[in-house]
Amino acid sequence: MTKSDTLEYGRVLDLVVAVLETDEPESLWNLLAEHLLDVFASRTVSITELHPADRTARAEGWAPKRIGTAISRHVELQVRQQHPLIGYLTTGGFRPVTVAGICDGWRGSACYDQAYRAFGTTQQLGLPLAAAHHTARIVVFSRRGTDFGPRPLAMAERIQPLLIGADRQQRRLRQLRDAAGAAGVDDVVHRAAEHGLTPRELAVLSLLAEGLTATAIARRLAISPHTVKRHLERIYRKLDTDNKVSAGLAARRMGLVC
Known part of the structure; x- marks a missing residue:
């Protein structure tokens, strides 16, 4: 390159x-x-x-x-x-x-x-x-x-995983907004921000609350399981929890997921 x-x-x-x-x-x-x-x-x-x-x-x-x-x-x-x-x-x-x-x-x-x-x-x-x-x-x-030619094709292959990850997160946030309804479109994101959660962490948390494993979340968002685990560590710290179950319960209690 x-x-x-x-x-x-x-x-x-x-x-x-x-x-x-x-x-x-x-x-x-x-x-x-x-x-x-x-x-x-x-x-x-x-x-x-x-x-x-x-x-x-x-x-x-x-x-x-x-x-x-x-x-x-x-x-x-x-x-x-x-x-x-x-x-x-x-x-x-x-x-x-x-x-x-x-x-x-x-x-x-x-x-x-x-x-x-x-x-x-x-x-x-x-x-x-x-x-x-x-x-x-x-x-x-x-x-x-x-x-x-070969050079732009090689660049396309190199950036494809980056774009896939961004695209999947975009669609996940859209699903969360649809579930919240028109009146709650901005509320979920704003509530997440109040707890220090980024949109990426919100996407991970929503999938966690559905019962997905770290491997399944990684597959859904086109990222590595190791990256998911890092996100989960930050999520647990921000929500003052220490496991998937308590994080999911806290997310529902705060109105971050349905």
Whole structure:
């Protein structure tokens, strides 16, 4: 890895940490996308949730900022046109790939033509965040001209675990907010902050309260069991507890989990 790549990785890591430590990670997805735009020398970046069965999609982050009015329509159309990345994800593919690398007929396809008309792009790289039959989440980098080569693919593989961890925490916080109801959206995060708990620790605590082991929590949040144990040590200290059961009970009593 070159010195330049190491610096870029460090900057991506700093931004991911910012996403993990905010109570509104959605607000930082666009900032992250803006930085990734430069790292991958792209014309556009989109962080998208796909629903292949319903042929719908939703862009959650994008860059540059000006494409915001067009990106949602674009990703919806790409899903209806059965973009090659959808087939790749739903058949178990999960490594970062170039679209030209998985689709021999990419150039001249309906998806290719649509991307060129919308943004003037001809090459795409997909970095999966989550993949299932009904829902998939992916970062798509697009550029014009030369395809993404070995170096950007290697960088995509290197930062993929960081982005997956940030994405999973974002979804976990959203689940907590949905469970709290519209009126309690901000209350849970604010109550956690009053006890010194970060959004990351709140996500870990909520899974702990569901009865998950450290290994299962690590799997759910895409972090190591050792990292989970460090989070638990801090949680126990902040809640003045010394085990999983008492921490779960304290969290419910404080209204931090349902």
